[in-house]
Amino acid sequence: xxxxxxxxxxxxxxxxxxxxxxxxxxxxxxxxxxxxxxxxxxxxxxxxxxxxxxxxxxxxxxxxxxxxxxxxxxxxxxxxxxxxxxxxxxxxxxxxxxxxxxxxxxxxxxxxxxxxxxxxxxxxxxxxxxxxxxxxxxxxxxxxxxxxxxxxxxxxxxxxxxxxxxxxxxxxxxxxxxxxxxxxxxxxxxxxxxxxxxxxxxxxxxxxxxxxxxxxxxxxxxxxxxxxxxxxxxxxxxxxxxxxxxxxxxxxxxxxxxxxxxxxxxxxxxxxxxxxxxxxxxxxxxxxxxxxxxxxxxxxxxxxxxxxxxxxxxxxxxxxxxxxxxxxxxxxxxxxxxxxxxxxxxxxxxxxxxxxxxxxxxxxxxxxxxxxxxxxxxxxxxxxxxxxxxxxxxxxxxxxxxxxxxxxxxxxxxxxxxxxxxxxxxxxxxxxxxxxxxxxxxxxxxxxxxxxxxxxxxxxxxxxxxxxxxxxxxxxxxxxxxxxxxxxxxxxxxxxxxxxxxxxxxxxxxxxxxxxxxxxxxxxxxxxxxxxxxxxxxxxxxxxxxxxxxxxxxxxxxxxxxxxxxxxxxxxxxxxxxxxxxxxxxxxxxxxxxxxxxxxxxxxxxxxxxxxxxxxxxxxxxxxxxxxxxxxxxxxxxxxxxxxxxxxxxxxxxxxxxxxxxxxxxxxxxxxxxxxxxxxxxxxxxxxxxxxxxxxxxxxxxxxxxxxxxxxxxxxxxxxxxxxxxxxxxxxxxxxxxxxxxxxx
Numbered sequence: 001x002x003x004x005x006x007x008x009x010x011x012x013x014x015x016x017x018x019x020x021x022x023x024x025x026x027x028x029x030x031x032x033x034x035x036x037x038x039x040x041x042x043x044x045x046x047x048x049x050x051x052x053x054x055x056x057x058x059x060x061x062x063x064x065x066x067x068x069x070x071x072x073x074x075x076x077x078x079x080x081x082x083x084x085x086x087x088x089x090x091x092x093x094x095x096x097x098x099x100x101x102x103x104x105x106x107x108x109x110x111x112x113x114x115x116x117x118x119x120x121x122x123x124x125x126x127x128x129x130x131x132x133x134x135x136x137x138x139x140x141x142x143x144x145x146x147x148x149x150x151x152x153x154x155x156x157x158x159x160x161x162x163x164x165x166x167x168x169x170x171x172x173x174x175x176x177x178x179x180x181x182x183x184x185x186x187x188x189x190x191x192x193x194x195x196x197x198x199x200x201x202x203x204x205x206x207x208x209x210x211x212x213x214x215x216x217x218x219x220x221x222x223x224x225x226x227x228x229x230x231x232x233x234x235x236x237x238x239x240x241x242x243x244x245x246x247x248x249x250x251x252x253x254x255x256x257x258x259x260x261x262x263x264x265x266x267x268x269x270x271x272x273x274x275x276x277x278x279x280x281x282x283x284x285x286x287x288x289x290x291x292x293x294x295x296x297x298x299x300x301x302x303x304x305x306x307x308x309x310x311x312x313x314x315x316x317x318x319x320x321x322x323x324x325x326x327x328x329x330x331x332x333x334x335x336x337x338x339x340x341x342x343x344x345x346x347x348x349x350x351x352x353x354x355x356x357x358x359x360x361x362x363x364x365x366x367x368x369x370x371x372x373x374x375x376x377x378x379x380x381x382x383x384x385x386x387x388x389x390x391x392x393x394x395x396x397x398x399x400x401x402x403x404x405x406x407x408x409x410x411x412x413x414x415x416x417x418x419x420x421x422x423x424x425x426x427x428x429x430x431x432x433x434x435x436x437x438x439x440x441x442x443x444x445x446x447x448x449x450x451x452x453x454x455x456x457x458x459x460x461x462x463x464x465x466x467x468x469x470x471x472x473x474x475x476x477x478x479x480x481x482x483x484x485x486x487x488x489x490x491x492x493x494x495x496x497x498x499x500x501x502x503x504x505x506x507x508x509x510x511x512x513x514x515x516x517x518x519x520x521x522x523x524x525x526x527x528x529x530x531x532x533x534x535x536x537x538x539x540x541x542x543x544x545x546x547x548x549x550x551x552x553x554x555x556x557x558x559x560x561x562x563x564x565x566x567x568x569x570x571x572x573x574x575x576x577x578x579x580x581x582x583x584x585x586x587x588x589x590x591x592x593x594x595x596x597x598x599x600x601x602x603x604x605x606x607x608x609x610x611x612x613x614x615x616x617x618x619x620x621x622x623x624x625x626x627x628x629x630x631x632x633x634x635x636x637x638x639x640x641x642x643x644x645x646x647x648x649x650x651x652x653x654x655x656x657x658x659x660x661x662x663x664x665x666x667x668x669x670x671x672x673x674x675x676x677x678x679x680x681x682x683x684x685x686x687x688x689x690x691x692x693x694x695x696x697x698x699x700x701x702x703x704x705x706x707x708x709x710x711x712x713x714x715x716x717x718x719x720x721x722x723x724x725x726x727x728x729x730x731x732x733x734x735x736x737x738x739x740x741x742x743x744x745x
Contacts (some may be wrong), residue, residue, distance in 0.1 A: 033231030173247035345452035601631030661695025
């Protein structure tokens with residue numbers, strides 16, 4: 001009986017050993033799988049960031065120059081590991097970081113989808129020179145207007161993705177693998193052997209792609225027949241899965257060695273049974289305690305790896321990956337229970353100034369405090385995440401109406417606006433928030449986040465420190481503005497601008513005394529676009545000065561051509577925008593243009609809106625004096641609506657005033673309107689200025705202005721604004737008519 005008890009104890013110990021070894025092997029497999037997942041995701045994120053840089057560089061500098069610009073700025077991945085290539089829409093090679101690269105290597109790639117920004121991973125192929133397996137990642141590139149520009153390809157040695165194989169942990173028959181969702185093995189390493197291209201059953205490898213925890217299964221490999229513990233995870237946002245497998249035989253080998261030892265010792269020590277039983281009990285206790293400690297350590301490590309993969313390292317808030325998962329789950333719950341949810345997209349106003357002024361440490365401190373304040377404004381069931389930089393996003397599940405979302409937005413704006421102590425000083429920042437609700441603003445995670453982002457940008461346009469709720473109107477306006485802005489940025493280089501001219505005539509003799517140049521944009525889709533639609537946008541995005549300089553040069557060159565054709569010298573008036581008027585180099589640029597075109601300075605008249613002069617009279621006076629020094633004529637446009645004083649007018653170096661068309665339009669309506677127009681004419685003549693009436697559209701208006709000694713008139717009554725060719729014909733007819741009148745006299 002004692003012997004039976006002894007052997008029963010041995011068998012029990014062996015069973016415990018084997019079960020503990022099985023558990024340890026499964027934990028090690030899970031740890032290797034999740035560690036490998038984190039390594040691969042980090043590399044793929046870097047590759048994805050490189051594609052974004054390529055997209056930006058190709059938009060800004062063109063496909064031909066994109067790689068050169070990025071190489072000069074050291075923004076490309078290491079050339080000894082990665083090969084970067086750009087292909088045109090026909091997959092012909094444009095540029096590559098590898099000398100002697102051939103388009104034949106890329107024509108086998110699956111074509112990039114112009115409408116998709118998802119990373120594509122081609123099946124593995126062998127390098128024709130080294131014979132090593134390599135992987136090609138590709139993504140479609142778009143032009144600034146959204147059309148398909150070509151494909152970017154990043155090629156890397158496939159063995160790079162399994163370089164983290166640790167033989168000491170995984171054994172000679174351990175396996176690391178990167179598998180596409182199409183079932184093709186991108187790369188696989190078993191011991192020292194690297195292979196690729198095998199076709200496997202993907203569903204058998206990853207039975208549950210959405211599983212949160214890594215499931216470790218014991219399977220027999222269809223490749224080499226080895227029984228292994230297998231862990232596999234599908235990568236979020238990428239068409240790939242990672243797998244790690246440990247040989248069961250190798251992992252249990254130490255245990256089996258101990259089992260053999262137990263058999264030998266039991267047989268040898270059967271004579272001293274009691275002593276052996278005591279020793280075995282002690283060993284079992286120590287071994288179990290050691291295994292428990294090891295298991296606890298592995299579990300703690302696995303939890304730490306998972307936390308780092310899904311949380312922001314600075315604020316501790318969920319990162320973009322975890323936010324996407326949580327929002328997708330919240331949408332599924334809302335759909336299942338017919339509920340609403342809200343998404344708030346938040347961006348700090350002028351955060352860059354904090355970084356530039358106080359440094360990144362202060363900026364990080366501010367972001368941590370903002371994250372803490374945002375969490376204090378929401379419920380436990382709500383989610384606050386940091387997407388990166390100064391962008392935060394909030395998910396509000398189970399809301400009954402939009403009132404709760406707006407209430408939370410107000411609380412957040414108020415909380416963020418409270419002062420911060422940074423670097424020993426008090427600072428304040430504000431935030432702009434965009435709100436999108438399910439299902440009104442979108443039915444999926446990407447749509448809701450994008451629409452909340454659109455609403456946030458509208459909040460910034462409305463003056464910042466406020467919130468806006470997404471609507472279809474906002475979406476349409478955002479698309480229209482983006483489209484117009486994108487087209488406007490290329491309008492100059494594509495020669496889409498043109499200048500129309502409208503005559504100014506002497507009110508008494510009807511002689512053409514000058515003309516006004518009017519800018520028009522010949523948009524390829526919208527047709528002829530008036531300046532009131534695109535000039536404010538040009539001011540906002542910094543294009544007003546280069547466009548204005550183009551207008552000045554075009555007008556002077558046209559005036560020079562008319563003089564060469566024998567027409568009487570007349571002045572051309574050009575309207576200046578506010579940024580152009582206050583440009584410090586304006587006078588110097590005009591002087592250079594006049595010298596290059598040979599046009600006399602007095603034949604160029606610059607019109608400045610009266611309201612611009614009223615904002616900063618001291619700066620305006622300095623700018624006007626600089627222009628007068630060049631010798632050009634100065635006119636006030638839209639005179640009569642800016643509340644300028646006579647005393648101020650006397651100080652300004654003016655040559656003409658243009659009566660606002662509102663006074664001309666209402667000339668025949670009331671005696672008061674007639675009196676105002678008459679008074680403006682008298683003011684101008686008293687000050688020795690040329691008085692021009694704009695917006696003249698009827699004979700009655702011409703008669704009135706003639707009777708009250710207005711100098712010049714301009715408007716549709718005489719001619720509509722026309723291109724230079726048509727205006728040349730108008731000048732020809734006018735010159736012929738004047739010659740006929742003179743001959744008749």
